[in-house]
Amino acid sequence: MALLRRYGLYTAIAAFFLYMLYSLSSPYQPPAPGDKNRNEKPKKPVKNYDWKKLPVKNPVESLIPLPTGEPKLLPKIQFEFDEKEDATAKNIRLQRKGEVKKAFEKCWKNYRVKAWMADELKPIEGGGKDPFGGWAATLIDSMDTLWIMGIKEEFNSAIKDIENINFGWSPLDKVNVFETNIRHLGGLIAAYELSGDKRLLEKAKEVGEMLYHAFDTPNRMPITRWDLNAAGEGKSQVADDTVLLAEIGSLSMEFTKLSKLTKDPKWYDAITRVTQVLEKQQDQTKIPGMWPIVVNGKKPDFTSDSGFSLAAMADSTYEYFAKMYALMGGLDPVYEKLYSKSMTAAIKHTLYRPMTPDNADILMAGFARVQDSEVKLDPEMQHLACYAGGMFALGGKLFDITEHVKVGRKITDACVWAYKASPAGIMPEVSHLYKCPSNLNCTWNEEAWKEQIKARAGVGKEKAPEQNIANLRLPEGFTSIEDRRYILRPEAIESVFIMYRITGEQSWQAAAWDMFTAIQQSTSTDLGNAALIDVSTKDPPKMDSMESFWMAETLKYFYLIFSEPSHISLDDWVFNTEAHPFKVPKPS
Ligand code: DMJ
Numbered sequence: 001m002a003l004l005r006r007y008g009l010y011t012a013i014a015a016f017f018l019y020m021l022y023s024l025s026s027p028y029q030p031p032a033p034g035d036k037n038r039n040e041k042p043k044k045p046v047k048n049y050d051w052k053k054l055p056v057k058n059p060v061e062s063l064i065p066l067p068t069g070e071p072k073l074l075p076k077i078q079f080e081f082d083e084k085e086d087a088t089a090k091n092i093r094l095q096r097k098g099e100v101k102k103a104f105e106k107c108w109k110n111y112r113v114k115a116w117m118a119d120e121l122k123p124i125e126g127g128g129k130d131p132f133g134g135w136a137a138t139l140i141d142s143m144d145t146l147w148i149m150g151i152k153e154e155f156n157s158a159i160k161d162i163e164n165i166n167f168g169w170s171p172l173d174k175v176n177v178f179e180t181n182i183r184h185l186g187g188l189i190a191a192y193e194l195s196g197d198k199r200l201l202e203k204a205k206e207v208g209e210m211l212y213h214a215f216d217t218p219n220r221m222p223i224t225r226w227d228l229n230a231a232g233e234g235k236s237q238v239a240d241d242t243v244l245l246a247e248i249g250s251l252s253m254e255f256t257k258l259s260k261l262t263k264d265p266k267w268y269d270a271i272t273r274v275t276q277v278l279e280k281q282q283d284q285t286k287i288p289g290m291w292p293i294v295v296n297g298k299k300p301d302f303t304s305d306s307g308f309s310l311a312a313m314a315d316s317t318y319e320y321f322a323k324m325y326a327l328m329g330g331l332d333p334v335y336e337k338l339y340s341k342s343m344t345a346a347i348k349h350t351l352y353r354p355m356t357p358d359n360a361d362i363l364m365a366g367f368a369r370v371q372d373s374e375v376k377l378d379p380e381m382q383h384l385a386c387y388a389g390g391m392f393a394l395g396g397k398l399f400d401i402t403e404h405v406k407v408g409r410k411i412t413d414a415c416v417w418a419y420k421a422s423p424a425g426i427m428p429e430v431s432h433l434y435k436c437p438s439n440l441n442c443t444w445n446e447e448a449w450k451e452q453i454k455a456r457a458g459v460g461k462e463k464a465p466e467q468n469i470a471n472l473r474l475p476e477g478f479t480s481i482e483d484r485r486y487i488l489r490p491e492a493i494e495s496v497f498i499m500y501r502i503t504g505e506q507s508w509q510a511a512a513w514d515m516f517t518a519i520q521q522s523t524s525t526d527l528g529n530a531a532l533i534d535v536s537t538k539d540p541p542k543m544d545s546m547e548s549f550w551m552a553e554t555l556k557y558f559y560l561i562f563s564e565p566s567h568i569s570l571d572d573w574v575f576n577t578e579a580h581p582f583k584v585p586k587p588s
Contacts, residue, residue: 048168049232051209056216057236064269066259071329071585077397077570079504089506096513097562101149103520104555107528107546108146108154111138114527117161123528123546132179132548133170136162141183141552143191143200144580148568149559155191159199162188167206169232174225177214178247182316182578183548185211185254189261190580201261208258208267211251215270221297222274224248239297248274248297249317252324253576260585277302278317279334282341286370289345291317310346310365311385316577318342319387322395326574329585339395347407349375354414354433356421356477357444362414363407364433379435379479383427383486386415387577389495393502394570405502412495416511419492421475424535425518427492429483432456449479456480473536484534488523488546490553490579497557501570512561519554553579 085093107121115121118128119137131137139158146155167184188204191197214226214237221239224247231237252271259268278291281302285291292305293313310318321339328335349368356362365385367378393408395401418427434449436442450469456479457468468474474481493515500508522540523529529550530542556579560568573581 046166046169047229047232048166049210049228050168051206051213051232054213054232054234056213057234058216058218058220060220060269063265064272065265066256066268067328067331069331070587071331073587074326074330074571074584075397075400077394078501078565081504081565093509093562096509096516097559099520100516100555100558100562103524103529104145104149104551104559105151107551107555108142108151110527111142111551112154117165120548121528121546122544123525123530124542124544126527130171132183133172133175135165135167135170135180135184137183138546138548138551140165140187140191141548141578143187144194145551145556145559147191147194148556155195156197159197162203163199165203167203167210170228173227173229175214175228176247177211177222177224177226178244178250180207181211181251181254182576182580183552185258186576186578186580187552189254189257190576190582192261193583194581204258205262208255208262211255212266212270215273219298219300220270220273221277221300222248222251222270224297239300241296241298243295243297245291245293245295245302245314245317246312248295249278249291250320250577252320253327253574253582256324256327257582275334275338278338282338286373287345287349287368287375289341290349291342306370308350308368308370309380309385310350310388310391311367311380311382315384315387318346319391319577322391322398323574323576326398326584327582329587336399340399340401343392343395343404350377351407351411351439352377352379353436353439353442354379354381354477355436355442355444355449356417359442359444360413360417361410362417363410363439364414365411366435377435379433381414381418381427381431381433383415383429383489384491386411386427386491386495389413389415390498393495393498397502408495409499409503412492412499415492415495416515419511419515419518421477422535423473423475423538424486424522424532424540425514426486426522426532426535426540428481428535429485429487429489431481431483432479433477434479449477452479475536481536484536485532485543486519486523486535486540487531487543488519488529488550488554490549490557493554493557493561494575494579497561498570500561501565504565509561512558516558549578 111121114126115128117136119130119132121128121138143155185204185207188200192200192204213231215222217237217239219239223237223239224243255267255271259265277300285303286306287308290308291302293307293309294305295302321335325335350365351363352366354364364381365388367380369376389408389412392404396404396408419425434452453468493512496508496512522532528546531545532540533543534540568581572584574584575581
């Protein structure tokens with residue numbers, strides 16, 4: 001009646017039909033205004049910077065062009081799978097794939113109903129939160145998973161809402177350029193490449209135009225924690241003197257792909273200037289071949305600090321070298337050089353063999369600090385470091401280095417071991433293991449393990465080691481657990497998936513299923529999946545958090561390991577660090 005009074009009969013009928021059409025286009029409906037589940041955006045004044053038209057204050061003299069020429073035929077990455085599949089194995093595989101898809105559909109449905117357009121769904125209370133700029137991170141991050149899982153109606157109906165996202169402004173004081181790049185830009189590019197829907201490329205360009213202004217500094221190094229409003233208002237910008245290696249070095253795949261798709265080299269130019277600094281300074285650091293976790297973007301100086309790791313805050317910079325080589329069709333040799341020198345140094349200085357009760361021949365990536373020219377390795381184990389298994393294995397295949405495939409296998413084995421060792425069947429966020437004196441052979445020594453627990457615990461040294469172990473809830477082999485959470489991260493299943501596709505060994509699928517069932521058992525809620533506070537208990541308490549990478553990465557890799565191996569083959573696609581697949585160029 002209200003519609004009728006306000007707009008007249010014909011408009012009201014048209015509006016009613018439009019509404020019905022919209023309702024039918026998706027089985028899951030977003031909440032109405034005023035509904036407590038609706039994600040109400042903050043009431044700050046909304047601006048809308050036109051990034052494409054905003055003048056660049058520090059233009060480059062000439063743009064670095066994309067390499068031209070025919071892409072090389074790269075070595076085969078995937079195992080030559082048998083066309084015929086055993087009927088029982090197929091049944092099990094399909095049933096498992098179905099379970100993963102069901103888990104995804106529950107999260108998607110509730111995100112749509114309770115947190116539509118928010119960055120994240122609160123999986124316990126319902127409603128949404130916006131830690132990533134309020135640009136619907138979960139929606140954009142999940143698009144290619146929808147496509148890959150064949151949920152095409154949802155994919156298609158979500159595009160019109162994506163078109164309405166305003167990248168011209170954010171309520172955040174500082175935008176994380178790295179996260180926006182890997183989640184939003186990466187997500188849109190992959191969704192476009194999979195579907196061919198031009199509206200997604202247009203949106204990717206909008207994100208690219210915005211992020212390009214983070215590079216508008218005198219030395220063209222990007223500002224990674226970026227005051228978007230200052231940039232939008234035309235203020236001068238300077239790169240920071242304290243920058244995380246991962247945040248400055250992991251913009252390359254997305255920017256390169258955007259340049260290729262748009263035929264505009266400006267994004268490739270922007271990241272190539274970072275690559276040039278990495279290359280120039282690679283041999284001048286305290287561990288030549290690697291760069292410290294903290295670098296100086298202002299100078300730029302990527303050599304001074306003394307902490308090195310393949311894990312958090314550095315990770316994807318290393319991950320992207322081999323992947324960039326593939327994405328460039330092998331036409332840019334610099335990425336092979338960056339990969340091979342950094343991996344040689346990382347193997348020597350950051351990998352260690354943990355001591356386990358079954359004397360497993362496994363490897364983990366720890367934290368290296370250089371003191372008085374001596375490298376000291378702290379045998380840390382981060383869930384984040386598990387990606388390194390896949391990185392070495394992929395790099396090994398791409399550059400034909402058998403040793404790297406073996407290293408990749410051993411790191412992935414360590415992650416599978418850590419999942420199994422934990423009471424909840426899930427690896428904790430950060431812990432320490434006992435480092436074997438040699439990587440070549442190592443025999444379990446219970447006394448030595450207990451002594452190290454005492455030493456690490458510091459407090460309560462007077463207690464018997466058994467008491468310490470019980471109090472600290474340490475599985476055998478662990479010497480401390482600093483962060484007991486599991487925040488739905490993907491790195492372990494990511495490497496397990498890559499190992500499966502590379503070797504064809506079904507044991508990786510079995511390991512994946514154990515991981516999936518353990519994760520589901522502890523994290524599943526009525527609305528989705530929740531991060532865990534403490535995986536060192538059998539029944540871990542939950543947090544009201546479901547990061548967008550759960551649907552973008554973790555569930556995608558679980559789904560793909562139970563899919564036909566030709567579905568998103570590693571010979572045709574290369575995943576960005578948020579698991580968004582980009583097409584690999586092929587020679588014609
Ligand atoms: C994701 O956003 C990406 O995988 C990133 O490289 C690391 N952190 C999360 C997942 O753990």
